[in-house]
Amino acid sequence: MSLILVLDQHTANQIAAGEVVEGPASVVKELVENALDAGATRIEIQLTGGGKNTIRVVDNGCGMSREDALLCTERHATSKISRLSDLSTVKSLGFRGEALPAIAAVSRLEIMTRQNIDPQGVRIRVEEGHGFLPEPAGLPPGTTILVADLFYNTPARYKFLRAPTTEGAACTEIVWRLALANPGIAFSLQQEKKVSFRSPGNNKPLETLAAIYGPEVVPHLLPVAAQTPENWKISGYIGGPALNRANRQHQTWFVNGRWIRSRPLTLAVEAAFQGTLPIHRFPFYVLHLGLPGDDLDINVHPAKQEIKIFGEQEVSAFVQDAVKNTLQLRPLARPFWSLPPKVEYSAPPETAGGPSATGVTTALPVVREPVVPVAASPAQTRPVAAAEIADWVPIGQFQNTYIVATAGNALMLIDQHAAHERVLFDSYRETWTQANNTGYPSQQLLLPVTLTLAPAEFQAVIDHLAGLGSVGLTLEPFGGRTVLIRSVPVGLPPGEEAGFIRDVVSQLRVTPARNKEALAERIGRMAMTTLACRAAVKAGQRLSHAEMVALLQQLAPLAGTDTCPHGRPYLLRIEQGELERKFHRS
Numbered sequence: 001m002s003l004i005l006v007l008d009q010h011t012a013n014q015i016a017a018g019e020v021v022e023g024p025a026s027v028v029k030e031l032v033e034n035a036l037d038a039g040a041t042r043i044e045i046q047l048t049g050g051g052k053n054t055i056r057v058v059d060n061g062c063g064m065s066r067e068d069a070l071l072c073t074e075r076h077a078t079s080k081i082s083r084l085s086d087l088s089t090v091k092s093l094g095f096r097g098e099a100l101p102a103i104a105a106v107s108r109l110e111i112m113t114r115q116n117i118d119p120q121g122v123r124i125r126v127e128e129g130h131g132f133l134p135e136p137a138g139l140p141p142g143t144t145i146l147v148a149d150l151f152y153n154t155p156a157r158y159k160f161l162r163a164p165t166t167e168g169a170a171c172t173e174i175v176w177r178l179a180l181a182n183p184g185i186a187f188s189l190q191q192e193k194k195v196s197f198r199s200p201g202n203n204k205p206l207e208t209l210a211a212i213y214g215p216e217v218v219p220h221l222l223p224v225a226a227q228t229p230e231n232w233k234i235s236g237y238i239g240g241p242a243l244n245r246a247n248r249q250h251q252t253w254f255v256n257g258r259w260i261r262s263r264p265l266t267l268a269v270e271a272a273f274q275g276t277l278p279i280h281r282f283p284f285y286v287l288h289l290g291l292p293g294d295d296l297d298i299n300v301h302p303a304k305q306e307i308k309i310f311g312e313q314e315v316s317a318f319v320q321d322a323v324k325n326t327l328q329l330r331p332l333a334r335p336f337w338s339l340p341p342k343v344e345y346s347a348p349p350e351t352a353g354g355p356s357a358t359g360v361t362t363a364l365p366v367v368r369e370p371v372v373p374v375a376a377s378p379a380q381t382r383p384v385a386a387a388e389i390a391d392w393v394p395i396g397q398f399q400n401t402y403i404v405a406t407a408g409n410a411l412m413l414i415d416q417h418a419a420h421e422r423v424l425f426d427s428y429r430e431t432w433t434q435a436n437n438t439g440y441p442s443q444q445l446l447l448p449v450t451l452t453l454a455p456a457e458f459q460a461v462i463d464h465l466a467g468l469g470s471v472g473l474t475l476e477p478f479g480g481r482t483v484l485i486r487s488v489p490v491g492l493p494p495g496e497e498a499g500f501i502r503d504v505v506s507q508l509r510v511t512p513a514r515n516k517e518a519l520a521e522r523i524g525r526m527a528m529t530t531l532a533c534r535a536a537v538k539a540g541q542r543l544s545h546a547e548m549v550a551l552l553q554q555l556a557p558l559a560g561t562d563t564c565p566h567g568r569p570y571l572l573r574i575e576q577g578e579l580e581r582k583f584h585r586s
Contacts, residue, residue, distance in 0.1 A: 002455035021102050023161060024051025025152060025170035030099035031145050032178050035059035036185065038143065041201065044188045050152055050164030051171050060142040063115040066122045073100050073109070073126050106157070107150045113143040123205065128153065133168065153548060172197060176212045177259045180252060183208040209286065211252070217243060217284070222330055224287060226322035231292055232315060234322045238269070239284030239328055240275040241563055252286045256293070265289070268316040272323035274525070275425075296378050328561075342567040390556035394548035401539040403548050409576040416543065418563070418570035420536035423554040425565040428491070428528040440524070442472030442487040449497045450478060457505045458483070467556065471527035472503065489531055495535045503530040529565040542561050 021027060035043045038061025046056040064072065066251060103109060104126040113120025114137075121139030125132045151158035161167060168191050179187045179199040200207045210218055220243035227233045236254075253265055260419025273283045291309065309315050392405040392412055403414040432440055452463065458481040461468065468475060473491035485497050492500055504526050537543065543551070562571045 021106055023148075023170065024055060024167045025174045027051065027055050027103055027147055027150065028057070028171045029174045029178075030103065031055070031057040031147070032175070034099065034145075035061055035143065036178070036182060038062045040142065040185065042188075043243070044184045045171070045175060045468065046190045047168060047171060048192060050162075050167035050169075050191075052161055052164060052167060053148070054151070055147040055171075056144065058142070058144045060140070063118075063121070063141050063143055064111075064113040065115055065118065069111055069113050069122050069124050070131070070134060072111070073104050073124075073131060077369045103147055105155055107152065108148040110146040110148070111137055111143070112137055112145075116141040116142055152242075155322040170390055174410060177252060179208055179212065180205075181254045181257055181259060181288075181513070205237070205286075207479040220284075222326050224322055224326045226325070227319070228318060231290075232318055233290035234287060235290075236287035237285065238287070238323055238326060241273070241283075241327075241567065241569070243284045244277050244567075245284055246280050246281065250284045251282065254286075254288045255307060255309075255410075256290060257288075258307075262307065264309075264312050264316045265319055268320040269323050272320045272327060275529075275565045275567060276327060276363065276561070276563045279566060281567065285323075287319075289315075291315070388556075389552050392552050394545060394552065397543060397548070399540070403551070405548075407573075409578075411579070412551075413572040413574070414555075415539075415564075415568070415570040416541070416548075417536050417539045418566075418568050419555055420551060421532045421564040421566075422558060422561060423551070424491070424532035424535055425528055426558055426561075428489075428531060432524055432528065440470065440472040440527070441490040442474065443490050443492075444487045445485065445497070450482055451485060451498050451501060452480070452482045453502075453505070454483060457502070460505050461501075468527075469575040471504075471524050473504075473527070475501075489527060492531055493535055500527075500534055503506060503533075511559075532565055555571050 012275040021030075024095040028047075030047065032043055035057060038059060040059035040061035041450045042060050044056075044058040046054070046058075046394075048054045067151070073306070100109070100111075111124045111126075112121060121137045123135045123137040151161065165575060172189060172191075175197060179185070179197075183199070183205045184201060184203035185199070187197070188195060189197040189313050197211070199211050206218055206221070209221065217239065220240045221237040222240055223236075224238055225235050239250075248266065248497065251266060251269070253260055253262055255262070269285060269287070277283060282463060294310075307461050323537055338474065388407065392407045394405045396404050397416075398404055400412075401416060403416050403419075405412045428440070461475060461483055463473060473485070474487040476484040476486065478484040483501075485501065488500065537547075537551075563569050
């Protein structure tokens with residue numbers, strides 16, 4: 001008797017559905033992407049039970065004929081490709097013909113669709129992978145798909161579904177991403193008969209961003225735009241350093257209109273932000289990358305959430321440079337008091353097939369461009385040029401920690417330690433660059449210093465002796481877990497040798513590099529950051545007027561940087577108009 005069996009079609013479909021249908025959110029993604037491929041301009045998503053009970057997607061797209069409606073639930077039936085070579089030029093979001101049959105295998109599926117040229121539509125029901133006879137139906141042009149009782153026939157998978165609120169939140173995130181990728185499409189999300197989200201659909205990305213994240217983020221957004229001769233394009237928005245987050249949940253990548261996860265692209269953006277964000281904080285961004293079709297493989301993940309990029313390192317470098325250039329052009333000096341953006345409200349658009357079934361008419365926030373804070377003075381809206389710092393007049397210190405200076409109609413507060421850190425770091429980096437990243441000047445110690453390390457620290461030193469030597473550190477094993485420090489980078493104050501090495505080694509342990517070049521660069525940055533911190537003037541240190549003036553003069557050449565190497569801001573601005581409002585003089 002043969003031990004190998006050929007599975008029946010229905011069982012095979014249910015198993016294959018596991019690659020595409022992870023939960024309600026993946027169903028919403030597949031159905032909405034189909035609506036986008038159908039040319040819809042209005043898409044309404046309705047959920048009950050967080051999508052566990054029902055998911056209804058209504059669109060005003062091109063619809064399907066009776067014949068196509070019957071075929072669309074067959075596996076690998078698609079209108080997007082006809083041969084393997086088409087994958088290199090495919091521009092649609094769905095193309096493998098797996099979504100509808102996979103969903104139909106684990107739910108009760110109903111499709112109602114009509115083309116604009118047809119006098120009436122058609123209604124098709126599918127259960128257990130078997131379709132019922134199609135029925136004529138009076139419908140507006142477009143398609144409505146109803147998915148009921150998800151995983152009703154696969155209880156082992158149903159029990160792993162989360163609570164309705166959690167599944168509903170995951171569906172909301174999917175709709176947000178699709179709205180960000182398609183600002184010209186009006187989306188409406190309705191949960192338990194309440195509209196929880198609407199996008200304006202007016203092709204204005206800032207208004208879509210405001211509808212999702214709130215209008216308060218808009219003043220912090222910086223537009224990114226760059227292109228190369230190879231036809232690589234990047235556009236979108238990054239948040240300024242003040243708009244940092246505790247995790248990566250507010251980082252969004254689209255490649256050729258498709259939302260994807262990409263660690264190389266994510267690391268490229270974070271590398272551009274390096275030195276402008278506090279430790280363990282992450283940048284906010286929504287970025288679109290356009291690449292030629294033959295530079296991509298979008299068929300490496302069942303849900304098409306990951307891609308392969310030809311020339312990945314070069315593309316990542318392009319992304320990093322584009323983001324870094326944008327950051328360098330941002331206004332210096334953060335306002336002391338944040339003012340809300342100017343927001344107007346507009347009536348919501350009609351949803352697919354007419355007004356919303358709930359009758360809810362929630363207004364949409366409309367952010368007018370350019371974004372200007374309410375009652376903002378001209379000085380507030382004009383970026384502060386770094387060169388202007390040289391003309392500021394220091395008038396004293398507060399708690400021997402913050403320099404207070406006047407700058408025209410504004411009062412400036414400068415964190416003396418963080419500002420001096422930035423000055424020293426840029427000086428060290430320039431020296432490093434002039435040495436072509438091969439070595440930093442070192443100074444020999446008259447008497448070597450011994451340092452006993454923890455086992456993990458000692459192993460990190462042994463593993464990276466050459467890299468540490470490139471930043472001016474000469475270390476020798478001295479028995480056990482003790483090392484001998486013979487030389488340190490030029491500029492390190494006496495007595496700081498042990499603390500400096502411990503700081504560098506601790507960072508080295510938690511941030512491994514992928515190759516020797518990246519490792520050398522990372523060690524260099526760590527060393528220069530730590531060196532700048534230990535050599536800078538300290539909080540609580542009294543400065544003379546001449547020393548304050550000298551520090552401001554040294555800050556002037558640092559265009560586009562208002563943070564220390566650790567990412568803390570060193571500059572705050574208080575406008576005269578803001579003070580007058582606080583004192584009720586206006």
